[in-house]
Structures are given as structure tokens and as C-alpha cells.
Amino acid sequence: MPPELTVFFGMIAAGKSLLAEAWAARSGAEYWNSDRVRKELAGLAATERCANGVDQGIYTPEFSRRTYDALLDRAAAALTSGRSVVLDASYQSVAERRSLQDLARRLGVRLRFVLCFCSEAETRRRLALRAADPAAVSDGRWEIYLAQKERFEPPDELPADMLVVLDTEDEPSRLLDRLAQLLA
Template structure:
């Protein structure tokens, strides 16, 4: 039986990571965990409940984020131990949070792929505006939160070239998934 794989799709808000991560999980039949859904679940909220807090308030404090990321790791560990591959979808803007995922993969002996999602700011603005009108949207990301994230984002310099995959997500989702597949096939 092949070893399960662990993928994290990370980057700033509105870079398309959730769209791509969920589509990748579906394509590869992997378990999928979204930090926005888990965060709201831990707070006892519906995934579609709008939270208008700014960064660092309410369910977006560093303590609540640590709790959310801890829950993501627990779920990933459970599934990986059962032989099921996993996709984690979160900003992972801090090296320390990415290190936790790396340690989990190392401890379980599973292959980790870190997929950094990027796109032009104009596209991010368009996506945030579109999301603000969507009652089914789960993310509470807004422009002012993006600016705060951008300021704090720690580049993934700790990741080895074979671990980091950077995807431009301003292309159609299927094209992005095909690029990711091609990248993985080219790796040893």
C-alpha cells in the first residue's frame, strides 16, 4: 500500500488556495480540512456565519489560531495514521506553524508537499469583492486583513526545493491542478 501524502496549500487570503486545495483533494481522493471551517466549528459557529472582527480579534486572535492549527494537525495525524492522504488549507503565514506540519510529516514518515498559492493583487481584490456578496462563502477575509497578513507573512525559506511548490492561481482551476500534477510527476 502506498504511503499517504500530506499537502498544505498556504498563502495570503484570496489567492485561491481553498478553491485549488479542495479541487486537488477531490481529484486525488484526499481528506480535506479548511482552517476557516475548523475555526468556526471550534467557536460553535456555522461555517457560513460572517465574522466582522478585524485581524487579532475574536476568533482571529493568535491563541484561537493556534487552537485551530492544533485541530488541523490532530485531524491530519488521525487520517494519515489510517493510511489516508490529507490536504490542509490555511494561510500558514508563520514559519512556526509550517514547522509543526513538517514535524508531523517527519514523525509519521509521510511525504509533505507545501503548495504556496499566489496571484496578482488585482485578482485578489476582485475575489474578495465577489466573496463579500456570496452568502455561502466561508472565509471572512477582507482587504484590511490581507494587508495585515501581507505585512506578517514569513516567506517559506525553511522549505527545501522539493518541498515547496509555488502555483499561480489566476489561471483556470483545472489548469492549475494539471500544473501541480506535472510538477509532482517530475519529482524523484
């Protein structure tokens, strides 16, 4: 089976990481998470908290570009060697998503995007749980969610056969089964 690139994207606390990691395990794909890669690039432990404000510290636009470039490079290396890849990041701009489309086109691999979303009430609940979890990797907080909400560019550029939109307010096992049907 030829390698594929599957990208889980959307706002913070939308359920991307839980689903992306489970999907990668289920499909045997390599998994790269932007929070982990960002902290690795900064020389931090994955669970080290960075309470920077919006666009500060390791969350400046420059450091974010560096993080997304690293995700792209890792995906390219794995895909070139015949391994499927699952990426997990917000990919909130058309330009960020276009770079993935360019990579897939250049390598001749199938690309699918999974847009994860949930209600604001569920986002608040998940962010509160995450804040209390010492093993959490993400630094997402409500004020970051609000800033992301202002900036998030809808994926109108993606063709319907490349995009799955998934409400993540369901049991993870059911969501994975639904994904298996939608991505078949």
C-alpha cells in the same frame, strides 16, 4: 500507495481553498480547511460571517493556534490510519510550517507545500466577490489581507523538493493539471 500530506498555503484570496478542495477530490485525500475548522471550534455555521477586526474574536492569536492545532490533530489521525490529507490554511509563519514538517517526519509521510499567490488586483477582485457571496466561508477582507501581508514569512526554510509555487491567475482545471505534473 503510502499516505501523503499536501499543504496549500498563502495569503487570503490567493485561490488556496478552490485548488486544495479540488486537489483533495482528485487525489482521494481528506480535506481540512482552516476557515471551516475555526468556525466549527467556535460553534458557528461555516457560512456565518464574523466581521471581527484583525486579531479579534475568533481571529485572536490564541484562537488561531487552537485552529491550527486542530488541523494538525486531524491530519495526524488521518495519516496514521493510512489516509492522505490536504490542508488548506495561510500557514504564514515558519513555526506553523515547521509543525507540519515535524508531523510528517514523525509519521514518515511525504510532505509537499503548495504556495498559492496572485496579484493584488486579483486579490481585491476575489475579496469583493466573496463579500457578495452568502455561501462564502472565509471572512477575509482587504484590511486582513494588508495585515497578513505585513506578517507573512516567506517559506525560505522549505527545501525546493518540498515546495511548489503556483500563480493562481489561471483556469482552475489548468492549474490542477499543472499541479498534477509538479506533484508527480
